[in-house]
Amino acid sequence: MSGHPSTYEPKNGFTKWMDQRLPIIRMGADFMTYPSPRNLNYWYTFGGILTLCLVAQIITGIILAMHYTPSVDAAFESVQRIKRDVPFGWLLQPMHAVGASMFFFAVYIHMFRGLYYGSYKAPREMVWILGCVIYLVMMATGFLGYTLPWGQMSFWGATVITGFFGAIPVVGESVQQWLLGGYAVDNATLNRFFSLHYLLPFVIAAIVGLHVWAMHHAGQNNPVGIEPKSKEDTLSFHPYYTAKDFFAICIFLLIFAYFLFYYPDSLGHADNYIEADALETPAHIVPEWYFLPFYAILRAVPSKLLGILLMFAAVAVLFILPWLDTSKVRSMRFRPVTKLWFILFVIACFVLGWHGALSPDDPVMGVKSVWWSRAATLYYFSFFLIILPVMGLIETPKDRPDSITKSVLGEASS
Amino acid sequence: MKTSIKTAIIGAFTLIGAAFAGTTIANAAGDSESDYEMKHIHWHFDGFRGTYDRAAMQRGYQVYKEVCASCHQLKFMSFRHLGDKGGPFYDEHFKNPSDNPVVKGLAGDWEVTDIDLDTGEEITRKAIPSDNFPAIYSNKIAAAASNNGKAPPDLSVIVKARSGGADYIYNLLVAYDEEHPTENPVFGGQIAMAAPLYEDAVEYADGTPATVDQMAKDVTEFLAWAADPKMEQRKSLGLAVMIYLLILTILAWFTYKQVWRNVKH
Amino acid sequence: MSVHTENSHEVIDEDKRDFIYIATGTVVAAGAAGLAWPLVMQMGKAADTLAAGAIEIDLSKVVEGQQLKMLWRGAPVFVRHRTAAEIAEAESVDVSDLKDPQTDDERLVPNPAGKLEPQYLVMVGVCTHFGCIPVAEQNKVKPQGEFGGWYCPCHGSHYDTSGRIRKGPAPKNLKIPPYEYISDTVIKVG
Numbered sequence: 001m002s003g004h005p006s007t008y009e010p011k012n013g014f015t016k017w018m019d020q021r022l023p024i025i026r027m028g029a030d031f032m033t034y035p036s037p038r039n040l041n042y043w044y045t046f047g048g049i050l051t052l053c054l055v056a057q058i059i060t061g062i063i064l065a066m067h068y069t070p071s072v073d074a075a076f077e078s079v080q081r082i083k084r085d086v087p088f089g090w091l092l093q094p095m096h097a098v099g100a101s102m103f104f105f106a107v108y109i110h111m112f113r114g115l116y117y118g119s120y121k122a123p124r125e126m127v128w129i130l131g132c133v134i135y136l137v138m139m140a141t142g143f144l145g146y147t148l149p150w151g152q153m154s155f156w157g158a159t160v161i162t163g164f165f166g167a168i169p170v171v172g173e174s175v176q177q178w179l180l181g182g183y184a185v186d187n188a189t190l191n192r193f194f195s196l197h198y199l200l201p202f203v204i205a206a207i208v209g210l211h212v213w214a215m216h217h218a219g220q221n222n223p224v225g226i227e228p229k230s231k232e233d234t235l236s237f238h239p240y241y242t243a244k245d246f247f248a249i250c251i252f253l254l255i256f257a258y259f260l261f262y263y264p265d266s267l268g269h270a271d272n273y274i275e276a277d278a279l280e281t282p283a284h285i286v287p288e289w290y291f292l293p294f295y296a297i298l299r300a301v302p303s304k305l306l307g308i309l310l311m312f313a314a315v316a317v318l319f320i321l322p323w324l325d326t327s328k329v330r331s332m333r334f335r336p337v338t339k340l341w342f343i344l345f346v347i348a349c350f351v352l353g354w355h356g357a358l359s360p361d362d363p364v365m366g367v368k369s370v371w372w373s374r375a376a377t378l379y380y381f382s383f384f385l386i387i388l389p390v391m392g393l394i395e396t397p398k399d400r401p402d403s404i405t406k407s408v409l410g411e412a413s414s
Numbered sequence: 415m416k417t418s419i420k421t422a423i424i425g426a427f428t429l430i431g432a433a434f435a436g437t438t439i440a441n442a443a444g445d446s447e448s449d450y451e452m453k454h455i456h457w458h459f460d461g462f463r464g465t466y467d468r469a470a471m472q473r474g475y476q477v478y479k480e481v482c483a484s485c486h487q488l489k490f491m492s493f494r495h496l497g498d499k500g501g502p503f504y505d506e507h508f509k510n511p512s513d514n515p516v517v518k519g520l521a522g523d524w525e526v527t528d529i530d531l532d533t534g535e536e537i538t539r540k541a542i543p544s545d546n547f548p549a550i551y552s553n554k555i556a557a558a559a560s561n562n563g564k565a566p567p568d569l570s571v572i573v574k575a576r577s578g579g580a581d582y583i584y585n586l587l588v589a590y591d592e593e594h595p596t597e598n599p600v601f602g603g604q605i606a607m608a609a610p611l612y613e614d615a616v617e618y619a620d621g622t623p624a625t626v627d628q629m630a631k632d633v634t635e636f637l638a639w640a641a642d643p644k645m646e647q648r649k650s651l652g653l654a655v656m657i658y659l660l661i662l663t664i665l666a667w668f669t670y671k672q673v674w675r676n677v678k679h
Numbered sequence: 680m681s682v683h684t685e686n687s688h689e690v691i692d693e694d695k696r697d698f699i700y701i702a703t704g705t706v707v708a709a710g711a712a713g714l715a716w717p718l719v720m721q722m723g724k725a726a727d728t729l730a731a732g733a734i735e736i737d738l739s740k741v742v743e744g745q746q747l748k749m750l751w752r753g754a755p756v757f758v759r760h761r762t763a764a765e766i767a768e769a770e771s772v773d774v775s776d777l778k779d780p781q782t783d784d785e786r787l788v789p790n791p792a793g794k795l796e797p798q799y800l801v802m803v804g805v806c807t808h809f810g811c812i813p814v815a816e817q818n819k820v821k822p823q824g825e826f827g828g829w830y831c832p833c834h835g836s837h838y839d840t841s842g843r844i845r846k847g848p849a850p851k852n853l854k855i856p857p858y859e860y861i862s863d864t865v866i867k868v869g
Contacts, residue, residue, distance in 0.1 A: 038677065063718065066721075066722065080571070081725070081727065083644065084643060087723050087725065087726075088720055089721065091651070091717055092717065092718075092721060235677065240674060240677070243669050243670045244670055247666040249666075250659060250666045251663060253659050254659045254663060257655050261648055261649060262462060262652060264648070270576055270579075273574040273575035273641075274567070274575045409678055498726075510730075511730075512730050531749070543730065544730035544731045662703075662706050665699065665703040668703075669699055669700060669703045672696045672699055
């Protein structure tokens with residue numbers, strides 16, 4: 001899975017025997033000795049953190065599935081039973097729920113990092129695109145999982161999201177009812193959502209394998225965006241980056257534990273502690289926080305179909321990003337103007353997230369929330385479709401160092 | 415390198431901040447415009463080391479049993495839960511709450527329906543600790559029909575199911591206007607539940623004066639425990655885990671420094 | 680990873696390095712073990728399963744020669760009201776010949792007066808071989824085995840009128856559940 005010449009040498013009889021038949025030890029050894037750029041900073045530790053998140057979600061998820069009952073009559077109660085009666089269920093259930101939030105928190109940092117350092121540029125387009133696929137499947141998994149506790153937000157969230165498909169012209173209603181397995185969200189829906197929620201994490205794991213393979217094949221990007229030129233420019237993945245990732249993981253776990261033990265419900269919504277009721281919609285439906293920016297884009301447009309298209313376009317535009325950015329320079333460190341546009345882009349994403357949680361008519365600083373969403377949506381798309389293509393052509397990048405090593409030694413004093 | 419740590423920390427706090435902002439916004443959205451000012455109670459279970467006030471929970475159980483239980487069920491709870499560790503009637507001599515005589519006695523105050531094992535007919539018998547709190551109405555329609563068209567919500571997780579949590583429940587109970595018993599500013603106007611508490615609605619065994627405020631606080635304490643019965647375990651494990659992770663983080667930092675000591679970066 | 684040790688300074692450094700690695704490794708191992716505990720223990724019996732333990736059976740309702748089957752902890756409990764002939768047969772067996780030696784009296788529980796009531800045999804109706812339910816009916820379709828007690832149709836184990844294994848692959852006698860008399864005629868199982 002790694003694109004560097006193997007330095008592994010089997011030492012004893014068993015490893016030699018294995019190496020001729022299934023070189024899996026060689027694969028692991030090559031992975032651990034992969035030459036990584038020596039200048040990777042803490043933003044680059046989120047790949048490791050995300051791997052941990054995926055493994056943790058799969059383990060806690062498999063455990064919860066042992067105790068959960070996917071039936072409209074029993075789902076809510078079975079979650080309560082997990083939290084009250086199953087040994088350590090009170091710990092494992094919030095671990096999975098808070099874990100989902102932490103997973104998205106980490107993936108957003110990971111994505112912003114890729115954007116900032118130009119990790120999507122040639123020859124890493126496939127790394128980026130596979131990452132976008134992972135993100136899409138993650139969103140699907142997160143949404144499906146949120147349905148399972150069968151609270152009011154589960155039910156109405158599922159109703160709204162599947163309603164998107166109802167907006168498709170002509171076949172919309174048929175597609176929606178096919179997805180639901182009925183006229184509305186019901187037992188059939190819950191059962192298939194459970195099945196798919198169990199399946200998709202393994203799909204993610206497989207795509208993560210491809211994502212890492214592509215990254216090792218093309219080589220890791222780094223904060224200066226210059227390819228390693230000599231051995232001096234790289235360090236063995238282990239022990240250098242395992243140690244660094246490990247430290248970052250500890251910090252991440254501290255934040256995770258803080259939420260898990262002291263504010264397990266702060267990232268969720270109170271209404272999801274009310275059992276699903278098909279006859280009563282909550283006053284204020286909001287998705288989980290990690291979907292709020294997209295929810296704001298959806299509601300920024302007064303037309304149902306257009307809003308949905310725009311929301312999907314917000315993800316789709318990420319897929320073609322490698323061809324939208326015309327700059328020859330990868331890292332924003334050397335793109336003084338684009339860097340400012342990027343900072344504004346991050347702010348726009350936060351604004352979208354913030355207004356996704358508000359009612360469209362809520363006034364903020366004298367302006368209706370929906371107008372904030374509209375401005376931020378406009379900027380979101382402008383950043384990808386106008387700023388990045390144009391800036392690449394007109395911006396004069398700063399001088400870049402000759403090599404990674406020179407950049408490291410030159411900047412050591414600053 | 416230093417700046418990136420700083421930014422990472424700032425990023426983390428932004429997330430925490432955003433989470434709290436989110437809750438505040440949700441709270442603000444739930445309130446309607448009225449003169450009523452929400453009172454913030456300093457609950458015994460607040461904070462990192464907060465625990466439930468056992469005496470308050472026991473009084474709260476009495477309020478629930480004598481006042482609320484005529485309409486509101488606790489359907490996800492069994493009587494044995496009352497004697498669980500962290501619960502209102504926990505006794506360290508009875509690790510198995512079903513053996514706790516106090517819990518047995520409390521369960522015995524209730525009647526549950528069962529099946530006669532010989533005839534298969536429905537019968538009523540005294541509850542035992544393993545029974546769930548019994549249903550009050552046979553179904554939701556019946557519940558709504560007997561209560562001004564609105565089924566009384568189950569109270570097992572009510573404190574978690576309302577943004578504002580314990581403060582909301584307490585304020586709801588004390589905010590009734592004496593002249594308009596079906597209006598509640600915390601609820602936001604007309605409410606199907608008429609003012610449930612009145613002075614001396616119960617007689618506390620421990621001699622605590624049963625004011626509306628006292629009963630509201632006590633029953634909220636009880637319901638807060640009902641909604642999150644493992645909170646005390648979670649917090650104490652949390653403290654151990656946080657200390658462990660802090661030590662591990664320090665060790666990880668030194669390991670990292672050691673590994674990288676000969677590398678300029 | 681090899682380290683150049685050119686002077687004594689580096690040697691001290693190396694000790695320190697080893698210490699920090701070992702300390703970190705130990706703390707990680709302890710944490711992993713601590714984390715494994717809840718992940719494994721969650722599969723154990725939940726509190727509601729533990730609580731739903733006991734059932735009460737009124738023995739007086741079992742007619743002589745008949746057997747009552749009740750569900751307890753997800754498996755049947757047999758209550759057999761034995762005939763005098765069956766009791767005599769159970770008591771006459773030479774215990775030393777048995778695969779799982781036990782007298783008939785050892786398989787009974789005294790009533791509140793401290794006396795055994797040999798007419799009531801209470802057992803867990805699960806074959807000790809692989810867990811099927813032995814049959815006791817005396818007819819052609821469901822024979823009760825060669826020893827007049829129970830016969831397990833799955834792999835052919837024969838139990839006598841005291842529920843002891845006499846022939847076939849089962850290793851043990853039918854299990855006696857924990858039970859006590861809570862009145863002269865009512866027992867509480869569990």
